[in-house]
Amino acid sequence: AQSVTQLDSHVSVSEGTPVLLRCNYSSSYSPSLFWYVQHPNKGLQLLLKYTSAATLVKGINGFEAEFKKSETSFHLTKPSAHMSDAAEYFCVVSDLNTDKLIFGTGTRLQVFP
Amino acid sequence: ETGVTQSPTHLIKTRGQQVTLRCSSQSGHNTVSWYQQALGQGPQFIFQYYREEENGRGNFPPRFSGLQFPNYSSELNVNALELDDSALYLCASSSPGQGTSGYTFGSGTRLTVV
Numbered sequence: 001a002q003s004v005t006q007l008d009s010h011v012s013v014s015e016g017t018p019v020l021l022r023c024n025y026s027s028s029y030s031p032s033l034f035w036y037v038q039h040p041n042k043g044l045q046l047l048l049k050y051t052s053a054a055t056l057v058k059g060i061n062g063f064e065a066e067f068k069k070s071e072t073s074f075h076l077t078k079p080s081a082h083m084s085d086a087a088e089y090f091c092v093v094s095d096l097n098t099d100k101l102i103f104g105t106g107t108r109l110q111v112f113p
Numbered sequence: 114e115t116g117v118t119q120s121p122t123h124l125i126k127t128r129g130q131q132v133t134l135r136c137s138s139q140s141g142h143n144t145v146s147w148y149q150q151a152l153g154q155g156p157q158f159i160f161q162y163y164r165e166e167e168n169g170r171g172n173f174p175p176r177f178s179g180l181q182f183p184n185y186s187s188e189l190n191v192n193a194l195e196l197d198d199s200a201l202y203l204c205a206s207s208s209p210g211q212g213t214s215g216y217t218f219g220s221g222t223r224l225t226v227v
Binding site: 100104 | 147148153155158161168207214220221
């Protein structure tokens with residue numbers, strides 16, 4: 001069975017500093033992995049997705065993630081945080097047997113001025 | 114091109130009542146999935162509808178049921194509401210062949226059971 005573990009429930013950074021949100025996955029086959037962002041009182045927005053092409057995936061708003069099979073990780077990074085990045089971030093794996101998304105528990109990103 | 118629209122945005126119900134939540138899928142999308150997001154948790158898969166038939170179900174009891182209509186819009190019905198049903202309910206639509214890579218989520222319905 002597929003699963004994801006988000007290693008930090010909260011991350012706080014200063015504006016202009018790098019962001020690192022950590023995610024490990026478990027999958028019996030090559031997974032499809034995603035990062036979604038959820039702003040307060042909003043739905044989920046896809047940041048980026050990995051579907052077995054390039055291991056370094058670039059997404060929207062300057063975010064990127066690197067798929068590392070040897071470490072079973074899919075960490076999300078951004079070189080310079082912006083105040084508007086403050087939100088809840090979900091690492092997600094796709095269950096190919098049932099065509100459903102399996103979400104992690106989320107990481108709340110706070111950005112201080 | 115319109116996105117996924119959910120209604121109502123907020124709802125308060127009493128324990129034991131029944132509720133119906135609605136979702137209009139994005140134009141061209143024929144698959145609708147429903148997720149429950151409890152406070153402080155990630156969304157959990159409830160079920161998926163494709164061409165008006167249930168096409169996969171998560172670990173939710175039968176009092177959670179759904180419908181999909183010929184225009185691909187969908188309803189989520191919950192009977193005999195319990196306090197633990199309080200959550201944000203998210204609908205996502207996708208188009209043929211895209212599967213989970215092509216999900217578009219709505220903004221959700223916030224259900225409070227008192």
